[in-house]
Amino acid sequence: MQSFRTELENPIVERDIIELEKKIRAFREGNIPEEKFRSLRLARGVYGQRQQGVQMVRIKLPYGKMTLQQWHRIADISDEYSTGNLHLTTRQDIQIHFVSLDRTPELWSKLELDDITIREACGNTVRNITASDRAGIDPEEPFDITPYADAAFRYFLRNPICQDMGRKIKMAFSSSEKDSAWTFMHDFGMIPKVKEINGKTVRGFKVLVGGGLGAQPFLAKTAFEFLEEDLLIPYIENVLRVFDRYGERASRHKARMKFLVQKLGWEEFDRLVKEEYKAVKNKSVKVDVDGYENTVPPVTGAVPAFTIRNQQQFETWKATNVFEQKQSGYFAAYVKVTLGNISSVTSRKLIEALRPVIADDVRVTANQGLLLKYILPEHLPYVYSVLEAEGYAAPGFDSIADITACPGTDTCNLAISSSTGIAEALENVIAAEFPDLVHNKDIKIKISGCMNSCGQHGIASIGFHGSSLKSGGKVLPALQVLLGGGIVGDGEGRVADKVIKVPSRRGPDVLRALLHNYEINALPEEKFNQYYDRQGEKYFYELLKPLADLTSLSDEAYVDWGQAEQFATAIGVGECAGVVIDLVATLLLEAEEKLELGAAALVQGAYADGIYHAYSVFVQAAKALLLGEGVTCNTQTGVINDFDKTFVATGLFSFEKDFRTLVLQINENEPTETFAGTYFKQAEEFYAKAQAYRVEKAAAVQA
Structure with missing residues (x-):
């Protein structure tokens, strides 16, 4: 594969993309096992397809928002690297298919020119954060949850605590008690609330934890009826830390948050969450709602001449696809997109024709459609005519007819x-x-x-x-x-x-x-x-x-629907959760990479991040040595306990007290510069001892 130059101004993103290219090259050269490489590319939005040799790329659109320029960019990317189709998903992402693996770094770099990411769109990470598409314009919302969804997206993107979890995490923000984002079926669900405290109106959220669908659906449990807004992100971080440490890692079918809550019981789960509070990066995260860039109406002028072919259907469309916003004098219109598929050609036509009469904020909806905002009532006929000309004016959005x-x-x-x-x-x-x-x-x-x-x-x-x-x-x-x-x-x-x-x-x-x-x-x-x-x-x-x-x-x-040949089951290996890696050399390599990341974090003053990277060094290196002794563990806490039994109790390793006490200092200290430096040095020393032990054992075997 050929190298390429990026034109990005963000050095963090640029490093991400260059790293992906290096990993692909190493995989092609046989230097990274396929299982490990799979988890690497999944965390970067590159997903294997049923068809061999091509990839699906998932484009992460937090709460489904895209500007018209971003939509245009995605359409162009689909033409250049995919099939010209944009598939809107139930998690408000956009997927493109049949992409060459070797071209994914270049594709990503071009998306990032318009601030679009694929990072953590797949894999054992915090997936796209979804939200009610009406957020910000919903007449029934207590307040706009969009800034909070955006803040959560940015806070957990590339966050060390959620890069290598046992399974994926899904979050959703609903705009009102109608719960149009289905908070009850998510790992985290948030519903906005307001409360009078000491004579002041305070914003907060009803918080739900541990929901999920899949083969064994669970309804989420209520963690808080009301949690003040600035405590939301720290609480989520606490829960993620518990999930990372105690969550299942061997059996992916039991590795979701819902199973951990069920296994521990709510009281013990809640106790462990509170135990993490001291170590959390921020005790309060205040979201700057005043500084958040709210959607503004378009500057509209005269629209071109147009014709409505079916006046009766236009009236039905207005009745089923249009609603009045909370902003007086403006309407929003839903676009029914059959099966979530819309072409790049159609996308560009809609963008250009609708630009003068809609806001620069289009939302992908959770039922695979689109929402257009800030339309003046006199422009609704024109909007309909544009959609009608492109075959996207079907009425019945979110009805029984919208499957x-x-x-x-x-x-x-x-x-x-x-x-x-x-x-x-x-x-x-x-x-x-x-x-x-x-x-x-x-x-x-x-x-x-x-x-x-x-x-x-x-x-x-x-x-x-x-x-x-x-x-x-x-x-x-x-x-x-x-x-x-x-x-x-x-x-x-x-x-x-x-x-x-x-x-x-x-x-x-x-x-x-x-x-x-x-x-x-x-x-x-x-x-x-x-x-x-x-x-x-x-x-x-x-x-x-x-x-x-x-x-x-x-x-x-x-014969199945849409097929010509007799049906045969052909189920491949799913990639919805990534793969558990049990290779000693690979685990030690991962520990070394965490050391590098931790050192960089400390230099930048990101002490909490450096501490968590150091924690990962302990766990990964210990897991590698246990594997070498034939001991497999399905949780991080299991790794810590088994290391004491296998290596400390037998005298092979020694610590001031034991391995568990050393590692779990992470919960007993504030993330200060002093503790970060000490803890990182201890992790560095442990990694060196682990490598020395492995070399010594290998030499003994050869002798």
Whole structure:
């Protein structure tokens, strides 16, 4: 691969990109094991695809925000390095596919020219922080949560405490108690609150911890009904430190925050979090909301001549896709993007045509659409005409007709059956047979290609996830049907019930049966989940049972949606969580890299960061030596305890007291310059002893 020059002004970002290029080169030359390299590239937003030899690059857009110039930049990048398609995700990112690994550093450098990152978009890191797309313009919000989401994004990006965790962390900020960011299904969820304290109105958040979807959904627990705004980021840091030290690392299926909370119990988990408070970098983080760059309306003039082709649909679009902002005299408009896919060509056309009449702040929504802001009422017809000309004026945003689906077997290694194909088929059923439901925003349909819930089927009123069935010695694509999930409000949610599994080709019939039954039997004003609760899971199982019958299958049943050949399961190795590295040399190399990072942090006066890097040196080097003795550990605290048993109790290593006491000084001291220097020197000395022990043992084996 060829080297390239960056044109970046930010030396930290430039170093990141050059480092990625070096790692790719070392991997190509066989100097980095594939497993280790996978974790390196994942933490830099480069994700393996189902198709061999190409990568998906995930572009991290905090709370889904992009300026028009950033949108334009991403479109150009997709043309140059990808296929010209932009895929909007349920975590408010943008993904581009079929990218050459060797070109990813160059791609990243060009994105960064407009302050767009891919850093920590994948891997065992703090992933993109999502938020209600209406934040800042929501008539029901107590205050704008955007500055707080932005501050959290910047605080934890490249933060040493969350670079090599056992699993990913997801955070969400909702703009109001309606909880449109689904805080209850996140590792951290925040809902804005205001409270009168000593005669002053104080901002804060209801904070939820330990939620998650996947194969085993958990609803988050309430950590605080009200936590003052300046204490939020320190609290999150405390929790992340506990997760890093005590979280599972061997079994990735048990490595999420929700399992740690369940394993420890809430009281013990909370005690450990409080134990970290002394060592945390900042005891208070005040977000400068006054200095935050708030969205401003566009300077508008006359718009070009335009024509609306379908006046009736325009009226429906206004009724379903448009709402009045809290800023008097302005409206916002949602753009329904089918399956989250929009081309670079269309993107550039929309940018240029809409620039005069929308704010320079477009939000990617959590259901794979777009939100345009600060539109004057007299400009709504023009906006609609621009969208209509490009095929993006469909009404029914966030209605039952707006189905969320992950990419499924199109590109994902873990997908079992198609999600995009069945989503399109279901939308066709609604458009053709239930057109009035375009106004129904109560029922949500969500689809995932597997049980991992990237399409969020676990919180859908009507959810599907990809699966398979066997009949007559052959395998056919299937859908697991889930019912009854959704938002309750103020941090409470409902996890959908698994009701029945049916052949994929019968998905449209499942939808027909459910909607006809609901139309006929629901009480006046009875919402779908209320109807589901009244009738019960068994009622719906019996309703759909005939569609699960495998005695009379057509040949088509063995062919998945959007495919021409007979179905066969082809599940690869998933990369949603990175890979656990158990190679002695690699672990010691990582410890050495942490030493270098720690030394640099101390020089810069970042004492808390230097301390945490030193802590990582202790853990990584100890884990390497334990592995050399055949001892494997699944948590960092396990590594610390087992090192005492294996090396200290046997006299192979000695400390003033024991290894645990030495390492966990991190919790007993403020992150001062003095302690940072002492602790780092101790880590440096331990690393040298670990290397010497390894060399001595290797020599003894050879002798």
